[in-house]
Amino acid sequence: AQKVTQAQTEISVVEKEDVTLDCVYETRDTTYYLFWYKQPPSGELVFLIRRNSFDEQNEISGRYSWNFQKSTSSFNFTITASQVVDSAVYFCALRGYSGGYQKVTFGTGTKLQVIP
Amino acid sequence: EAQVTQNPRYLITVTGKKLTVTCSQNMNHEYMSWYRQDPGLGLRQIYYSMNVEVTDKGDVPEGYKVSRKEKRNFPLILESPSPNQTSLYFCASSLGYGQGSNQPQHFGDGTRLSIL
Numbered sequence: 635a636q637k638v639t640q641a642q643t644e645i646s647v648v649e650k651e652d653v654t655l656d657c658v659y660e661t662r663d664t665t666y667y668l669f670w671y672k673q674p675p676s677g678e679l680v681f682l683i684r685r686n687s688f689d690e691q692n693e694i695s696g697r698y699s700w701n702f703q704k705s706t707s708s709f710n711f712t713i714t715a716s717q718v719v720d721s722a723v724y725f726c727a728l729r730g731y732s733g734g735y736q737k738v739t740f741g742t743g744t745k746l747q748v749i750p
Numbered sequence: 751e752a753q754v755t756q757n758p759r760y761l762i763t764v765t766g767k768k769l770t771v772t773c774s775q776n777m778n779h780e781y782m783s784w785y786r787q788d789p790g791l792g793l794r795q796i797y798y799s800m801n802v803e804v805t806d807k808g809d810v811p812e813g814y815k816v817s818r819k820e821k822r823n824f825p826l827i828l829e830s831p832s833p834n835q836t837s838l839y840f841c842a843s844s845l846g847y848g849q850g851s852n853q854p855q856h857f858g859d860g861t862r863l864s865i866l
Contacts, residue, residue: 667852679840681854725792735806736846738783738855742792
C-alpha cells in the first residue's frame with residue numbers, strides 16, 4: 635500500500651515570507667511519480683509541479699521550488715516571497731506504477747494562509 | 751478547450767435512490783479516475799481506469815461502481831446511496847502509459863452530492 639503524509643495541517647505566514655510545505659511518502663513501487671496540486675478557495679484543483687522517482691534533481695520554477703529526497707522519502711515544496719494569492723490548500727500526491735496499474739494517493743492537504 | 755466535464759455540479763437526493771455522475775474528457779486521455787474529498791481527509795481515490803474496459807479499485811471503492819465503455823466517458827454510479835457518501839466528488843484524466851504516467855491529472859470542477 636502507498637501512503638502520503640502531510641503533517642502540517644495549517645500554516646500562516648506574512649506576505650513575502652518564504653514557506654515550505656512538507657510531504658513524506660511511502661511506496662513499494664520502484665517507479666512512481668510525485669505531484670503538488672493547489673486548491674484555491676474557488677475549489678478547482680491546479681497542477682503545480684511533478685517529479686519522477688528516478689530523477690532527484692531539484693528545480694526552481696519562478697517562486698516555486700521543490701526538494702525531492704529519495705533517501706528520506708520526502709518531496710517538499712517551497713514558495714518564495716509568498717503572496718496573498720498563494721492562500722490555498724496544497725496537496726501532495728503519489729502516482730504508483732506497479733504492473734501497469736497506476737493508483738494515486740493524495741495527502742490530507744496543508745492549508746496555507748498568507749496574511750497581508 | 752481541453753477540459754473534464756462533470757454533471758451534475760450539485761445534487762441533493764435521498765438514501766437508496768440510484769444516481770449517476772457523468773464525467774467526460776476531450777483530451778483523448780487513457781487514464782481516468784474518481785475521487786471524493788472530505789474535510790480533513792484530502793482526496794481519496796475511488797476507482798480508476800487505465801483505458802477502455804480496464805478499471806481498478808482505489809482506496810475507497812465500497813458503494814460505488816464505474817464503467818469505461820468509451821475512452822472519453824467514465825461515469826460514477828451509486829446504486830444505493832447512503833448518507834456517508836455525502837461528499838465532493840472530482841473526476842480527473844491524464845495520459846496513462848509510459849512517459850504519459852508522469853503527466854498531471856486534469857480535474858473537473860467537482861460534484862457536490864448530498865444524500866439525505
